[in-house]
Amino acid sequence: MLxxxxxxxxxxxxxxxxxYYEQIGLLPEAERSAGNQRLYSQKALELLAFIRxxxxxxxxxxxxxxxxxxxxxPGQPCAAADAIVVAQLAEVESxxxxxxxxxxxxxxxxxxxxxxxxxxxxxxxxxxxxxLCATDHRYPDLGATT
Amino acid sequence: MLxxxxxxxxxxxxxxxxxYYEQIGLLPEAERSAGNQRLYSQKALELLAFIRxxxxxxxxxxxxxxxxxxxxxPGQPCAAADAIVVAQLAEVESxxxxxxxxxxxxxxxxxxxxxxxxxxxxxxxxxxxxxLCATDHRYPDLGATT
DNA sequence: CCTAAGTCTCTAGCAACTAGAGCTTCAAGA
DNA sequence: TCTTGAAGCTCTAGTTGCTAGAGACTTAGG
Numbered sequence: 001m002l003x004x005x006x007x008x009x010x011x012x013x014x015x016x017x018x019x020y021y022e023q024i025g026l027l028p029e030a031e032r033s034a035g036n037q038r039l040y041s042q043k044a045l046e047l048l049a050f051i052r053x054x055x056x057x058x059x060x061x062x063x064x065x066x067x068x069x070x071x072x073x074p075g076q077p078c079a080a081a082d083a084i085v086v087a088q089l090a091e092v093e094s095x096x097x098x099x100x101x102x103x104x105x106x107x108x109x110x111x112x113x114x115x116x117x118x119x120x121x122x123x124x125x126x127x128x129x130x131x132l133c134a135t136d137h138r139y140p141d142l143g144a145t146t
Numbered sequence: 147m148l149x150x151x152x153x154x155x156x157x158x159x160x161x162x163x164x165x166y167y168e169q170i171g172l173l174p175e176a177e178r179s180a181g182n183q184r185l186y187s188q189k190a191l192e193l194l195a196f197i198r199x200x201x202x203x204x205x206x207x208x209x210x211x212x213x214x215x216x217x218x219x220p221g222q223p224c225a226a227a228d229a230i231v232v233a234q235l236a237e238v239e240s241x242x243x244x245x246x247x248x249x250x251x252x253x254x255x256x257x258x259x260x261x262x263x264x265x266x267x268x269x270x271x272x273x274x275x276x277x278l279c280a281t282d283h284r285y286p287d288l289g290a291t292t
Numbered sequence: 293c294c295t296a297a298g299t300c301t302c303t304a305g306c307a308a309c310t311a312g313a314g315c316t317t318c319a320a321g322a
Numbered sequence: 323t324c325t326t327g328a329a330g331c332t333c334t335a336g337t338t339g340c341t342a343g344a345g346a347c348t349t350a351g352g
Contacts (some may be wrong), residue, residue: 003349005298015299020340035348037299056283058248063337071270078267085269089252096245099238101206106235111222113228121224123231124217127203128196133241138158138202149318151329161330166309181317183330207308 001039004030011048018048025049026061026068059088101137108134147185150176157194164194172197172207172214205234247283254279 008015021027022038028049030038039119040048047068054064063084112122126132154161167173168184173193176184186194193214200210209230216227258268272278 003298007225014341016342017340019300024339033348035299037348049276050273054273056276057251057273058245065268067273071267075263077263078259078269081267082256082268085252085273089249089256092245092249092252096242096249099242099245100202103235103238104241105203106231107155107240110228110231110235113224117223121217121227123224123227125210127200127213127231128192130195130199130202145348149330160310162310163308165331168306179317183317183331201308 001031001041002041002045002144004038007040007048010045011052013048013052021048021051023060024063057088058092059084063088098137101135104135105133105137147177147187148191150184150186153186153191153194156191157198159194159198167194167197170207203234204238205230209234244283247281248275251279251281251283 002010004015004018007013008018013021019038020029022029027044030040030044033039050068053063055061059067065141066084067081070076070084109123109126112126130138150161150164150255153159154164158168164173165184168175173190174188176190179185197210198212200213201207205213212230213227216222216230255269255272258272
């Protein structure tokens, strides 16, 4: 049995984050010691490692929740789990495309700076006017992690 | 003079977002009509367009705040504005690298799925165990927009 | 037995919005 | 001129995925 601190250290997840996961029901409620401290089994460690890894891969907690409930139903076909990963891949690819466009645009903006005064700064100007842009980086918000 | 709705429509910024920007002091307080409705000048439109464009390029509101206060000091050298853009470019590049690694890993995980039952699903297994990974996608959090 | 580190609960905060309630104002048609 | 419906107003609270802090308690080592 591990204390929450050991569990955190061996999974790379911070202690308050573990408590947070429990609070939102992503982790089951931990057993408690006589003094009311959380105790974790090896199984809990594996579970948390799974979560950590999936987070590292950019999955949302909601997606992870789905993956976990799937993994509780070993008889079900694999397709649903697959679909979640495919969706995540699509998300990653779309962000990659968008970030690629941003990179180009930022580089372009930087080349315009002659190093003068702000009054005739191309950087500020370029930021102010989208029509000066070479690429169309105006996408609906992708706002998220990773 | 534009109402907030027109302003939103012509900049592509949602009405509540405009009010939010005013609330946090990114936009100056708008003039008001006799009936207390916000009215915006052409200048305000340009300002909001600047903000919108910078947001599209992934700048945080804090960075935008800095850029705006720089653009109020036309005599200052351009270097500070430049630095903000350089920092943003670095951020974008680091996210690109990370997302690239994630993409590779997700693709790899997907190739392992033979389409069977969850019980022997490689996808779930691969998600659970980082040591099965080909790349090291374990970076400290970059958590952010775009 | 004492101390220091670890743990507990609880609340509040971060970015950057978004959604909703319940009200007022405005513009256009009958 | 009246009326209706869209658009505006303020305010609060919710989103995601944590993080930080206060103030109290438990535990392990010396």
